[in-house]
Amino acid sequence: LYTEYYAMNHSPRGQCVVINNKSFLKGLRTRGGSDKDEGLYHCHQPALCQVFSQLGFTMVVHRDLTADAMQREVTKLSKRSFLEEDALVICVLSHGEKGSVYGSDEKEVYIRDLTLPFTSEKAPTLAGKPKLFFIQACQGKGYQGGEDAGPVLEETVPSDADFLLGMATVQDYKSFRHVSFGSVYIQELCRQLHKSMDNILSVLTRVNREVSKGVYLNHKQMPSPSTPSPSSSSSNTFDVPL
Secondary structure (H helix, E strand, C coil), X not given: CCCCCCCCCCCCCEEEEEEXXXXXXXXXXXXXXXXXXXXXXXXCCCCHHHHHHHCCEEEEEEECCCHHHHHHHHHHHHCCCCCCCCEEEEEXXXXXXXXXXXXXXXXXXXXXXXXXXXXXXXXXXXXXXXXXXXXXXXXXXXXXXXHHCCCCCCCCCCCCCCEEEEECCCCCECCXXXXXXXXHHHHHHHXXXXXXXXXXXXXXXXXXXXXXXXXXXXXXXXXXXXXXXXXXXXXXXXXXXX
């Protein structure tokens, strides 16, 4: 079977943008351990900045952005030229509800509104290039039991090709984070990328398997990767060689 891969031949490969919302106004708790996921400073464990730098991406980190500031940053990013880049990675670390994440002002930002500026018609120099979003946030207040830990694909990104959305958990459920060691999902994602840098779908399959094996405060967690149905804008499968 012939598989067409995305071209990954530029140096740097592109930007990896991390939005790390750790501190909030008053209603939401401080997200202890989020700095371990970000990993901009020296750390002794794989983290986003460490791993994606090794993969050839330029790191851009924003901390404690309000909802409006998050939307402004992604809109600004979408207007730059990506002609000399192969891919875009955006990681959002925050609290969240179903289909949304919170700004530091505790206002919701819909995940769709974070991805929409990067569709082919809005960011033409990204057309045909992979756009990877990793969202570390709860998606509800429910707790998963063992019977919920099956693979779930949710159509939560715009109906355009070349998007991949990696969610820490499925809709309606909580995700787990250790206040000293970071979140279950991001830490496993970084471990798997650090251990074997092959194609991203294989990585996410391993992440799902390892996270779903664990028991967190007597509950389970199942990440949710999703890709929209391919459109005519690209003939590539979502198999990004890392």
